[in-house]
Amino acid sequence: MNIRPRYFIETKDNLFFAVNTYYHPKDKIIAFLRYVPCEEGDRERNGIHYKKVNSKEAYEYLEKYHPDYLFYWNVENKKMMGVPVDDILEVHSPIARLNEILNDNSDNKYYEKVKLLANTFHDEAGISYDNMGITGSTLAGLEREDSDIDFIVFGLDNHKKARKLYGKLKNDDSSVLDKISGEYWNRVYHKRIKDDSMSFDEFVWYESRKNNRGLIKGTLFDILSTRNPSDIDFNESVHYKQIGSMKIKCQIVDDEQSYDTPAIYSIGNIEILDGPYVNIENIISFTHTYTGIVKNNENVIASGVCEEVSYQDSEEKSYNIIIGTTRESINEYVKLEKSPCEK
Incomplete structure (x- = not known):
């Protein structure tokens, strides 16, 4: 199986990991610990209660119970998190999980919303069911009635079609797809922003123009993107090294892969404000x-971690600025140089 970002790995001792890269070593799957068994957990599957863990809790849990799940690979000075192949109980596919839901004949109200979302993108954007999936708690079978819908569209072109359709339908009063409003914005803001890097008003402005997050019958949904295998090119000789915090001003030159996993923005006219x-x-x-x-030709500020990229048998090096070295992304962001909310 081609294991891509947003697939889930279930281990033999009932841990759930979310895959977060297209590339893996031969004996492990790079993935981030998301759910652990816990008697007081607020989610349940097959009689086992689970809780969701943040970055700090995930590392602490693995250091205590599975130190072999923390290892060095192609990032020189940072331990990766992942599952040894021999410890995998099941690989959960977003496409297969969506297919299960589409064929479910129960009166599950949450599933009905997932079906409606999938059918809308299929019928009105022409995206095949084989290029759609469901991830997050629903992929692990740990969803609740109030869970968000983490919907995936595979292929960058397909994802563009889905965003374009939602951008049109969110302002159509007859559509089942609604734009986010009111208290829902507070919920999304506090879920996504964990520091003071972006104000509430800024967050709403940015999210409103992205067209990858909305409402369906009162339930929040994300339109996530993952590449298809034919779009993936991996060079095993590439190695990475995080060399310190960095802050820059720059201009966006190419945003074609800005909805990918990870999102990539090519940049120019760079001014280094802090860092190497x-x-x-x-x-x-x-x-x-x-x-x-952010989009092409916009002037932005980015804060994150400088990454050195080197190649085996070559002295060539290149550099990126990384955002999201932890799930919470404290002091790591990219946004317009001038706030869109300034008067």
Whole structure:
């Protein structure tokens, strides 16, 4: 199976990991710990209660119970998190999970909303069911009645079609797809922003133009993007090294992959405000918050971690600024140089 970002790995001792890269070593799957068994957990599957863990809790849990799940691979000075192949109980596919829901004949109200979302993108945007999926708690079978819908569209062109359709339908009073409003914005803001890097008004402005997050019958949904296998090119000789915090001003030159996993922005006209004086080529975001947030020709500020990229048997090096080195992305962001909310 081609294991891509947003697939889930279930281990033999009932841990759930979310896959977060297209590339893996031969004996492990790179993925981030999301759910652990816990008697007081607020989610349940097959008689086992689970709780969702944040970055700090995930590392602490693995350091205590599975130190072998923390290891060095192609990032020189940072431990990766992942599952040894021999410990995998099941690989959960977003496409297969969506197919299960589409064929479910129960009166599950949450499933009805997932079906309606999938059918809308299929019927009105022409996206095949084989290029759609469901991830997050629903993929792990840990969803609740109030869970958000983490919907995936596979292929960058298909994802563009889905965003375009939603951008049209969200202002149509007869559509089942609604734009976010009122208290829903507070919920999304406090879920995504964990520091003071972006004000509430700024967040609403950016999210409103991205067209990858909305409402369906009162339930929040995300339109996530993952590449298809034919779009993936991996060079095993590439190695990475995080060399310190960095802050820059720059201009967005190419946003074609800004909704990918990770999001990639090619940049120019760079001014280094803080950090090492190296030639930064890209802003790369591993967090959904900064996916598609800025566009071509816009002048932006980016804060994150400088990453050195080197190649085996070559002295060539390049540099990126990384956003989302943790799920919470504290002091890591990209946004317009001038706030859109300034009067």
